[in-house]
Amino acid sequence: MGDSSNVSAMIRALKEGGNLASLTGGDPHNLHSGRRGAWKSKLKNFAQKVNASNDRSLFIFSKSNWIRKRANAVIEWNPFEYMVLLTIIANCIVLALEEHLPNEDKTKVARSLEKTEVYFLGIFCFEAALKIIALGLMLHRDSYLRSPWNVMDFVVVVTGLATVSIKKNTSFDLRTLRAVRVLRPLKLVSGIPSLQVVLKSILKAMAPLFQIALLVLFAIVIFAIIGLELYSGVFHTTCFYANKTAVDNDSEDLIYKSDNELATACGVPGEPMWGWLNMKHGVFTCNIPHESLVCREYWVGPNKGITSFDNIIFAMLTVFQCITMEGWTQVLYWTNDAVGTLFNWLYFVPLIILGSFFMLNLVLGVLSGEFAKERERVENRREFVKIRRQQQVEREYNNYVEWINRAEDVILHEERTTEQERRAIHEARKYAATKRTRPLRTGKQQSLDDDEEDIGMYENQLFTINRLLSVESFLIHL
Structure with missing residues (x-):
């Protein structure tokens, strides 16, 4: 409770114009080398506390907020991604059909296509707003502006809004702002991972x-x-x-x-x-x-x-x-x-x-090599994320199993526990030990395919849930 109040006070002081020197107890430029390390550790702890306490996107929507949950679900929804990609392709077609005539004259087709600019801009603004609400603007890890592809999308949206607002109010020359619309086809890169691999390979091949x-x-x-x-x-x-x-x-x-x-x-x-x-x-x-x-x-x-x-x-x-x-x-x-x-x-x-x-x-050899490295890097990252997710699930599963074992130990030492209940607990433990050690004993753990591993994990989870329900029902009757 004290830590949360201290962090709240620090955040409040920063909003009111305070500086880090007053909050952390000194200025790093005036500290001796012996105290500088302590100041850095104090600053690091402060940053960790602020990041841990402030998980709200736009300082409004927490992770448990239903609006943020719905926004996160929408941006991860595959039909929404396909809709954005189709919108980008349609906008590219509209830009390609533009025809410039002398004295700023326009054909009927050009006038009709110009009216669609507002709708495309509205869809892009809606996409950016959903991502900002779901991911945060720039202060959080993996936030919206931390991705270079999203920065490019944000520039396109801001210049589009500026073009619409200036067009209605002044006679400003909009050719410079309209030139930024050529970046819209690059939004396809942010929506297609394979194109990101190619573009990253080209950028990394520059050296x-x-x-x-x-x-x-x-x-x-x-x-x-x-x-x-x-x-x-x-x-x-x-x-x-x-x-x-x-x-x-x-x-x-x-x-x-x-x-x-x-x-x-x-x-x-x-x-x-x-x-x-x-x-x-x-x-x-x-x-x-x-x-x-x-x-x-x-x-x-x-x-x-x-x-x-x-x-x-x-x-x-x-x-x-x-x-x-x-x-x-x-x-x-x-x-x-x-x-x-x-x-x-x-x-x-x-x-x-x-x-x-x-x-x-x-040149072709270097580009081919960098493309192979980038593709391998992406595959390794996917494998790493998959393994980390599996480890997290396994860690949570082991925590539940440990809690169940402790609860069963308590049940076994209860005087009101019947022999039938004790026998059921021992059989459940033997079955759980057999399910856990069978792949190791037979040496087939590496040869199991993904479907068999998923089925085995699913059976273990069902069996653990049954044990958990049994323990819970027993504790309720105590």
């Missing part, structure tokens, strides 16, 4: 993915430097018309383009391209029938000069394009046209094998 990104960046820099040494400036020669003049001094009018209206790099046969290596084999020589062409500079290069090895930035960008295998063959063909095909594969084959097939697939 190893960052290390892989550094490795890929290192490889890109190495290949970019090699390309800078080998292919610098080779993409600036192309086929020009020899008997034409430029229009408005635009040299693009003089460049020969193929049927697909694309220019290509070219090379002059017979000239060594890299000093000691003669790579004239396979170059594009501008020998087009019925055309007077000459291979010379200056062409800006493919893709307006972006695809090139002229500097480290463009070289890294070109290497990145190659390892993603998005148009890398065209880069290979351009280099073949410019410098030949004799030794060109020595650069691109290792680039594709190491950069694309190996390093980028490490």
